[in-house]
Amino acid sequence: MIQKLLHEGVEVETSIDGYDAVDFPEITAEKQGHKPPVHTVVVTHFELARMIERVNRRFSSLLRTEMTKLGVEDVGPAQAMVLLAIGDVELSVGELLDRGHYIGSNISYYLKQLADGGYIDRVASQRDKRSARIRLTEKGERLCANLRDAGGAYNRVLARDDDDLRNLEIAFQTLHRLELVWGNAARYGI
Numbered sequence: 001m002i003q004k005l006l007h008e009g010v011e012v013e014t015s016i017d018g019y020d021a022v023d024f025p026e027i028t029a030e031k032q033g034h035k036p037p038v039h040t041v042v043v044t045h046f047e048l049a050r051m052i053e054r055v056n057r058r059f060s061s062l063l064r065t066e067m068t069k070l071g072v073e074d075v076g077p078a079q080a081m082v083l084l085a086i087g088d089v090e091l092s093v094g095e096l097l098d099r100g101h102y103i104g105s106n107i108s109y110y111l112k113q114l115a116d117g118g119y120i121d122r123v124a125s126q127r128d129k130r131s132a133r134i135r136l137t138e139k140g141e142r143l144c145a146n147l148r149d150a151g152g153a154y155n156r157v158l159a160r161d162d163d164d165l166r167n168l169e170i171a172f173q174t175l176h177r178l179e180l181v182w183g184n185a186a187r188y189g190i
Contacts, residue, residue: 045182059077060077064077070147072143075117075119078106079113079114080143082102083143084144086099086120086134086135086140087144088136089135094131118139118140119140120135120136120137122134
């Protein structure tokens with residue numbers, strides 16, 4: 001499937017206006033007495049990458065909106081994602097890099113902003129004074145908890161029933177497989 005997805009493309013049927021009968025169950029093709037017009041879109045790995053990029057931008061905008069509602073204006077969505085990646089553990093910068101997809105210079109900048117804003121504590125490692133351990137402060141924990149609460153509302157919109165939950169799981173699994181395939185292809189070739 002992935003090989004076909006990466007090289008040949010996959011045909012996906014959608015209605016012309018972008019909506020399916022699933023989106024509006026009260027208006028189905030059967031009730032209308034005819035099949036809705038359908039066109040075929042070829043999905044390539046480039047199209048998937050562009051979609052992922054657009055979704056990421058939309059999510060960043062949503063995160064910024066939620067942070068504005070919470071009165072948080074001293075850090076941005078990228079820094080909030082770093083806080084969420086840290087979670088409730090204490091870890092090193094290297095461990096944080098493994099949890100996310102950051103460029104080294106970016107993570108240093110983000111961590112400095114978060115420390116200056118009082119969202120994280122950077123504690124020198126007792127074994128190696130050159131490295132630091134990072135953990136959330138109470139302020140950072142509060143922001144993460146508020147963002148998770150806000151995210152709960154969006155989860156309820158996305159996952160209205162068991163079918164929606166299963167579709168989210170499939171989307172996650174597909175994106176994870178893409179990450180593995182693209183990562184391995186970049187490292188080792190196809």
